[in-house]
Amino acid sequence: MLTTMTVLIALVCVLLMGAVLIQNPKGGGVDSTFGGTQANQMFGAAKSTDFIEKATWYLAIALFVLCIVTSMMVGGTEGAIEQLQSQ
Known part of the structure; x- marks a missing residue:
C-alpha cells in the first residue's frame, strides 16, 4: 500500500x-512552446486558462x-522512537 501511495x-x-x-503568466509562457496556441483555439483562451488553473489547484490539494x-x-x-527504545 505504501508503494502505491508513493507512486x-x-x-x-x-x-x-x-x-x-503550461500556464500563461502575463502574456507569455512555456505553453506556446508546447502547442498552447492549438489548445487556445480548441478550448478558447478563457476556458483553457480556467481549466489549467483549476487543475493546478486540484493537483496541489x-x-x-x-x-x-x-x-x-x-x-x-x-x-520510531519507541521502536528504538525497545531494542
Whole structure:
C-alpha cells in the first residue's frame, strides 16, 4: 500500500509540474512552446486558462492530502522512537 501511495504522489508531482509550466503568466509562457496556441483555439483562451488553473489547484490539494495520508500510514516519529527504545 505504501508503494502505491508513493507512486501516486510521484504521478501527481509530474502532473502538477506540467500544469504549472503550461500556464500563461502575463502574456507569455512555456505553453506556446508546447502547442498552447492549438489548445487556445480548441478550448478558447478563457476556458483553457480556467481549466489549467483549476487543475493546478486540484493537483496541489491532492498532493497535500496524499502526503499527509502517507505520513500517517508510515507512522510518526513517536513510533520510531519507541521502536528504538525497545531494542
